[in-house]
Amino acid sequence: MKKAIATMLALGLVVPMAAGCAGKEENNKDGGGTNAAASAPGKAGDATEKIKIEIMTASWTGGGWPDNNHPIIQYIDDKFNVDLQMQWVPNANFVEKMNVVSASGKMPDVIRLDSTMFLKWADQGVFMDLQPYLAAYPTLHGVATPESWALLNPKGKIYGIPIYETAQNSTYARKDWLDSLGIPQPADDAFTIDKFYEIAKAFTTQDPDKNGKPDTFGFSALGNSLKLGDPQLEAAFGLANGWKEANGELVPVETQGPEWTAFLSFMRKAYEEGVLDKDFITNTNFNDKYAQGKVGFALDMHYQFSQQTNKQLQTIAPNGQFVELSPPIGAGGARGTTTPTSGMLKVVLNKDMDAEKRDRILKLFDWWVSPEGEDIIKNGIEGEQYEKNDDGTFKMTDALKAEGEGRQSLLWNWVLRGNTNTFNIYKWSDAKWAADMKKSIDDAGKYPYKNAADGYLSSSATYAQKGGELDDKFLQSVLAIISGKKPVDSILDAIADWKKNGGDRIVEEVNAAYKAGQ
Template sequence: MKKFGFINVVLFFLVLAFTSGCAQQEEASSEKTERDTKIESEGNNDSFEPYNFEEHLTISMLTTGSPIPYEDNPVFELIEDKFNVTFDIQYYDRGDFEEYLSTLAASGNLPDIWRFGHNDPRMFSDWAERGAYYDVKPLLQYHPDLEAEYPTWAWEILNPSGHYYGVPEYRLQTRNMLAIRQDWLDTLGLDVPDTIDEFYEVAHAFTHQDPNGTGKNDTIGFSAMGLFSEDGTAWRGGAFGLAREWKDIDGELVPYQAQLDELTEYISFMRKAYEEGVLDKDFMLHTDWRDANERLSNGIAGIEYVNPNSVHEKEAVDVKEHDPNAELTFFPPPAGPDGSRTTPTRSSFFKKVINANVSKEKAHRILAIYEWNITDGYEITRHGIEGIHYTVHEDGTVEKLDAWDEHEPASIGTNLIRGWNELHRAYWWLGEEFEQTLAAHYEMNEKYIWEDDNPALISETNVKIGGQLDAEFEQMMTEIVVGRRGMEDVETAVNRWLNDGGQKIIDEMNELYEEYKATRS
């Protein structure tokens, strides 16, 4: 359950970007206006050629992740030659990505393309209102395959009516699934758990019955990423009826922070797990689901989330370094008291946005590259170039070559734009069986999507103080779990959140919710 506390510095820098930056960009903006007026006129006369690539362009891009080798990379060379462009790529993979974007905006140095992903959705709306993004909707008539690739809701989400600021980026909402040490189950004579009570019994046995046979107290049941992260809370919080963020109850939106009964059950479960050593003692220190995931890889935890498209080359391999007999089994989230099952469900409003200051020629060139990347170029920026990155044998099997890892074509494709394909990491050389297994995992996960009933509505009060309220709320709940406070303080935490501004957030959200429903009735 990611909390969208808005960072005040964003607004500060943004104001600077569109005031102090005006003078230095006035000349460029004037040229852009003149050029775009001409292009628009030509377009209206059916003479504009969006696929005319005679003019060489440099396209700057800011993305996340580790740098990909650029020099002598045949995939980059192919794309650049085809579209007559040169890429200028900057990688920034740190937690302060929002602040970094704001700094670039303040200095007038925003790139041509960047990724809007984990950022606060209010940040997207504010920047859109101030004209930071290029509206690509009028240009999509020239790129029908690109428009058709993504569902209408993905184009529309976060955008004002009639505008498409950015191109949607596919993000599998229900990706991760639970893995359990099958060898530990076999050693202890236990079955894969189906309910939350059975889950706890198995996790308790993994902690106290020496499942790895070392004779030491060196195993735990499960880890966690804090108490309320959407990547890590799902099978627990959702099973007890907690909202992912907001839940429609009798026509009104209710946040998880106000669900006293459900919170009491959930926190009681976690407190018991902590007291009895079933829960990782460092759970409150984890800031990424992979932090908790390492407990499984290191042979310490018996149950944890994994990524189905990479478990075969990560956790399933890593854990064997600690125990050659280790085997993992994957299973659905356990059923809660009322039968609820929820799997980690990630936000799906990721977009690749284009700087509003680029020329129309450049905007079209970018969209053309995107369109190629999800059509004719899709297999190239996924599997690479035949003979360089893979080879096809006479029997039809495909072998990955070392250059694929060196040149990272799949990462290049992802950094450009992801196609709407949940199996984009089912590479040819992994075989049909792997693809079918992966598809089955995702089909299972989709049954247990943890819905957030908030249709991207934003409370002004939540923007201002929501982050602080949530931090204080989780701190108090964590103190209850680790025994520094009593269970009676669950109600204290709920009341404090409500009284310190939470109720105002609820009121504002439901006023917006009523308006939202009225416009769609």
């Protein structure tokens, strides 16, 4: 995908943006930051002058740390002679905030962006090209594959540091319900889509919680997403995770008529028989229904969430437990679990900084993703977030217990992390828990289910203009079919409508970018 940005520019996707970005903290000593001596590790990092560094990133549940006096920030400040200032922006407001800071000409020094926002500004001359400097920071350079570094970047330039991502989610089932109904936990190679439905129907009709009420169902779905929150089911029916590659062309899921017909027939039957949650159209998340003991299968859950859900579940059902299964097998052996593409998330540097600040930041990030840096950024500071026991093991401090495990690792999870699949495993984690979580992530990686258009879809001007509207209209047809308001074969009309009203043009533009990048 080395030419996709050029294609995007030709299609007129980028938008105007204030050229004058963040005011410089120091004078630009080398007239553009290309001084070779300043580029070498140890030069800027020896640093006698304290440098202020502003990092803006999205935040999620719980928000960011309330101030910049956190022990990890203080450690970084002391080690690198910097004044690290974090701007935690709620994810729901991040696009708005990015628009504001870009228009103001006062962009922070470092920003974490998703692929859409990265592409929006990548060629506006506001991000620093890191290509000339990466060789001097080998640990940072080794944080991703060459493909991840190249993804979304124009040929010969590196505007963003890729953030490593890996498959985590898989299928989970209520083991206590299986035991209650005398159903053996299905073996990996025998867990077909038919076996899935058989068990899901038993969860619905055979009173697995033994409360004498018809108040359970096999599985649920999300009515606000074309993926419906059930990617393992869609994979089993051969539906693409957005787009798939076939005979050298990228094919969108919206055009897969036979696969949609088979999938929607399955979902319609599940809805009519009560196997699918009747309220699925209004669902926006599954958390409450999992924890309330109403659903038998969770179809897009990861190990850490399963353990948290089990604790919540056990307050009302002491034996309640979700256990992991491999995804169900469809016709021809199709199966998969959502696999993100590493490099679609980026950490960018504002180009309007002098060489000393640039190299201080790059030296910080080179340490950040090293084993030593990971230890601090992920686990925290000994005596503050954890303590060492006499036997050499570790435990959380009372302060971290009160704040919540994981709160110490916000910089690791929400800013930048190394290429590891153990980013939620800490020094004090129970050994079995840690081993089980790592195994779960490894197992999820066995069934890749990637979007083949990652890095290309944003090259379509038509998708930028009409994609959301087209996707929403297609989703409404899908929901109407599942809920019995339209016949299953009406999906063919929805496909034709999608293609006629812009879909064919989207396919043409995405494939042009795809072929240009090969």
